[in-house]
Amino acid sequence: MAARLPPLGTIEAFAAAARTLSFTTAARELNLTTSAVSRRVAALEASLDVRLFHRLNRALRLTAAGDKYLAAIGPAIEALRAAGAAIRPAARGSRLTLCVLPSFAALWLLPRLADFTTSHPSIDLRVATAPGAPDAGRGDIDLAVAIGTGDWPGWSAERLLPMRxxxxxxxxxxxxxxxxxxxxxxxxxxxxxxxxxxxxxxxxxxxxxxxxxxxxxxxxxxxxxxxxxxxxxxxxxxxxxxxxxxxxxxDGRLVEPFDISFAPSESWWLLHRNRDARSQGVRSVRRWLKTEAAR
The missing domain is CATH 3.40.190.10 (Periplasmic binding protein-like II)
Incomplete structure (x- = not known):
């Protein structure tokens, strides 16, 4: 008889904690309490009958078994996410979260967002804000816009807006x-x-x-x-x-006193994950953002 799989929620909690080495950070990503994440990891350890973390003072460290388990389940988790993305277009609607800088949301995105909701009624686009590019491992973020040079681990980046x-x-x-x-x-x-x-x-x-x-x-x-x-x-x-x-x-509230500018190496970048590239919702948001940026 094949061994029973541990509950998926315990595996998800372990993966988030192993990636961040913090129950608190993992809890924020999963919208759970820190104690709930800790309990789920403990339940997984009991199910596998092996210790996955060294619990240090205010820190976590993977055991050899934990490191091996993380490497083994990573492809499986990615496969599950890809499977969800592949069937998402058949759903009645899709909910996506776009993470941007607060200033980008206020000055660029929000004045245009009504047009997106009108032209894409089947996509429930949520806007989250953060001071920089979010961790690519966050399951609650689908796309992001950030300032930089295009190099963020785990994200595929395409230049959205130049800077002058x-x-x-x-x-x-x-x-x-x-x-x-x-x-x-x-x-x-x-x-x-x-x-x-x-x-x-x-x-x-x-x-x-x-x-x-x-x-x-x-x-x-x-x-x-x-x-x-x-x-x-x-x-x-x-x-x-x-x-x-x-x-x-x-509107004349600001003026340019000098006709002197420079183009920095930084730009505004649109970030998405390769695993989500086939999602119709993600593709629609990317296409809309790039069209608006080109106007």
Whole structure:
């Protein structure tokens, strides 16, 4: 008689904990409590009659048996996910989650999302936000958009939007005895940027052939939305990223004081997993995002 399989939920909990080496992180991925993940792993160990983890003080480490088991079940888990993706188009509808930076959601995605829901009524597209690219092992994320150079483990990346960096400010900063008339005038003003990634002001100064200088002060913000709002309020001069700042330029809240820009090595990238490439829903979202980006 063939041995009975352990419950799939226990295997899923083990795989998430083994990948992250944290019951807490695995619990967040699986939308479970930490204690529930711990209990499921313990149940799997009891079912297999083998210890899979060394439980250290606030840390996990795979045992030799755990490492061997993870390597063995990995292809099976991928096969199950691929099987689900392959039959998904036959379902009445599909629910997908797109993970993006909060500023990308507010300034680019949300103004366009109503058009997507109208043109794709069978796809329930959920939007999640994170400060960077999510772990490719997260089962609750189907696609993502992130800033970088295109290299994220576990993700297939395709360039979505180029970036062109240039200063922007409120119109009032162009006026007065210290108004912005030339790049050298920046030393009289606060320079605004994002907390991550850094270095864009320095690279712009090289492009503009502006000698090093000490600005009145520097301020950094957690996202582009906050950055542009601060600049529109007259707090200083912000380093802008192409399409996301366009609504502020269109309504006149921000202006470009100088016609000097540079294209960084970073871009906006659209991320998906190869195993999901056959999913009709994933293909539809990718196609829509790329069409919108090309407008």
């Amino acid at each position: 960096c240039r200063p922007v400010c409120a119109p009032k900063l162009l006026r007065g005895p210290r108004g912005l008339k030339a790049p050298a005038d920046l030393r009289h003003h606060a320079l605004l940027g994002v907390a991550r990634p850094r270095g864009f002001w320095r690279r712009w100064c090289v492009e503009a052939e502006v000698p090093p200088f000490r600005p009145a002060r520097t301020l950094r913000f957690d996202g582009l939305h906050l950055l542009y709002e601060a600049a529109a309020g007259g707090l200083g001069v912000a380093m802008a990223f192409d399409d996301l700042v366009q609504p502020y330029l269109d």
